[in-house]
Amino acid sequence: MRFPLKKLLKRSFFLTFLFLLSTGSALAQDEQVGGPVYVVQSGDTLSIIAVRWGVPQQEIVSANQLENPDQLFAGQELVLPGIDWIDGVLIPQQMPYGETLLSLSRQYRVDPQLLARLSRLTSPSQLFVSYPITMPTQRGEDTSNVRNVVSPGVSMLEMAAANGRNPWTMVGENSLSGTWDAISGDVLLIPGTDQPGPGALPSPITRLEFPAEGLVQGRTVVVNVNAEGDFALQSELMGNQLDYFRQEDGTYSALMGVSALAEPGLTPFTMSGEFGYGTPFSFTQSVAVVDGGYGFETLTVDLALIDIDLTNSESEFIRSLTAEVTPEKLWSGFFQAPSPYTDTINSTYGTRRSYNGGVYETYHSGIDFGGGLGVEIFSPAVGEVVFAGPLEVRGNATIINHGWGVYTGYWHQSEIRVQEGDIVAPGQVIGIVGNTGRVTGAHLHWEIWVNGVQVDPIDWLARPYP
Numbered sequence: 315m316r317f318p319l320k321k322l323l324k325r326s327f328f329l330t331f332l333f334l335l336s337t338g339s340a341l342a343q344d345e346q347v348g349g350p351v352y353v354v355q356s357g358d359t360l361s362i363i364a365v366r367w368g369v370p371q372q373e374i375v376s377a378n379q380l381e382n383p384d385q386l387f388a389g390q391e392l393v394l395p396g397i398d399w400i401d402g403v404l405i406p407q408q409m410p411y412g413e414t415l416l417s418l419s420r421q422y423r424v425d426p427q428l429l430a431r432l433s434r435l436t437s438p439s440q441l442f443v444s445y446p447i448t449m450p451t452q453r454g455e456d457t458s459n460v461r462n463v464v465s466p467g468v469s470m471l472e473m474a475a476a477n478g479r480n481p482w483t484m485v486g487e488n489s490l491s492g493t494w495d496a497i498s499g500d501v502l503l504i505p506g507t508d509q510p511g512p513g514a515l516p517s518p519i520t521r522l523e524f525p526a527e528g529l530v531q532g533r534t535v536v537v538n539v540n541a542e543g544d545f546a547l548q549s550e551l552m553g554n555q556l557d558y559f560r561q562e563d564g565t566y567s568a569l570m571g572v573s574a575l576a577e578p579g580l581t582p583f584t585m586s587g588e589f590g591y592g593t594p595f596s597f598t599q600s601v602a603v604v605d606g607g608y609g610f611e612t613l614t615v616d617l618a619l620i621d622i623d624l625t626n627s628e629s630e631f632i633r634s635l636t637a638e639v640t641p642e643k644l645w646s647g648f649f650q651a652p653s654p655y656t657d658t659i660n661s662t663y664g665t666r667r668s669y670n671g672g673v674y675e676t677y678h679s680g681i682d683f684g685g686g687l688g689v690e691i692f693s694p695a696v697g698e699v700v701f702a703g704p705l706e707v708r709g710n711a712t713i714i715n716h717g718w719g720v721y722t723g724y725w726h727q728s729e730i731r732v733q734e735g736d737i738v739a740p741g742q743v744i745g746i747v748g749n750t751g752r753v754t755g756a757h758l759h760w761e762i763w764v765n766g767v768q769v770d771p772i773d774w775l776a777r778p779y780p
């Protein structure tokens with residue numbers, strides 16, 4: 315009885331060995347399928363990937379032994395067979411603010427031309443914020459670097475010496491052709507030290523957040539910056555100078571309103587400043603202005619009754635009042651709705667308006683709450699009343715300054731319950747709904763100004779700013 319058992323054990327050992335051998339050879343075979351690895355993104359399908367990389371779908375299916383080619387998942391890794399001009403892992407991402415083709419090529423140690431080919435770039439001006447780029451990386455590669463801006467009058471030799479580096483190594487790491495090649499204001503990398511941040515901006519900037527969706531018409535844009543040491547920062551966007559304010563956690567934030575009528579397309583966003591060591595920098599990158607998808611309406615009015623000069627001078631008065639930016643942020647977190655009738659919004663923000671069938675050159679600058687005469691109006695957040703009084707077009711009007719260039723306006727009231735100089739609390743009754751000024755019926759028109767531009771107020775109820 316012992317012998318067969320021994321024989322059986324031997325046999326099973328032999329089988330296991332055979333199995334291991336065959337598994338081993340299958341692995342070896344898998345490894346022979348050459349080509350870079352593509353990391354599937356949400357929204358990708360096999361046909362999108364096949365077209366993008368010019369590889370037949372069937373070849374991707376067989377190289378990866380895909381059983382369900384229709385069910386790719388985000389993060390799945392696919393070998394792209396037949397692509398021999400690149401290897402490693404290909405990670406698609408959106409172009410962030412604060413990078414250039416050169417800064418990315420330095421950070422990922424990739425030839426700039428290869429990067430351009432991978433991202434289908436025909437011109438560097440295409441690298442606007444959110445442009446889809448593809449970064450090749452090698453597994454386990456350390457891409458952390460310290461970034462040093464080249465100061466005026468400092469040579470590469472001096473810079474290398476100051477950082478304890480061989481100047482010729484730095485030349486290679488930064489895709490320069492010689493130690494005389496660096497120009498003042500350029501940001502060079504000194505690899506191997508952990509210092510995250512956008513690669514084309516100086517090293518004291520450790521983080522920069524810019525909305526990946528770009529500048530959506532009627533939305534409020536937040537730029538967040540974290541930096542070390544003493545510095546001064548300015549930004550310019552669509553003719554506006556942005557002001558950065560320090561938050562409690564040390565983040566510097568700037569808010570900007572995008573007009574509902576801003577022309578879709580690319581516009582430059584410039585960030586400039588100076589750091590404690592006296593080196594100025596300036597960086598400009600294109601950002602996309604995106605259509606907000608607003609509707610259209612035609613209003614019928616008796617133009618003979620409209621005094622254009624009066625309308626314009628009243629608008630100019632409001633504009634100048636809301637243009638002042640005060641440095642103290644009075645609000646915190648979400649704004650509250652100023653009306654209890656949040657489900658009776660008669661007119662939304664952004665709708666393009668034509669008068670009597672003319673051109674659509676204006677838009678609805680706020681939202682209209684219904685509910686009729688006598689409804690209470692609440693302050694949405696802490697702020698200081700900077701105007702409370704009658705106006706011709708807007709009727710009984712109140713304007714509240716919330717700080718950082720953020721103002722709210724309340725038009726057509728029957729009663730105003732606050733005075734200029736009052737500090738109001740969230741939920742405080744500040745007035746009563748009426749039909750004063752140029753209106754067809756009682757409603758509360760509510761608007762929010764950010765950096766001199768009226769934006770969609772609904773946005774401020776839906777998320778806390780900054």
Ligand SMILES: [Zn+2]
Binds near residue numbers: 661678680681760
């Ligand atoms: Zn309105």
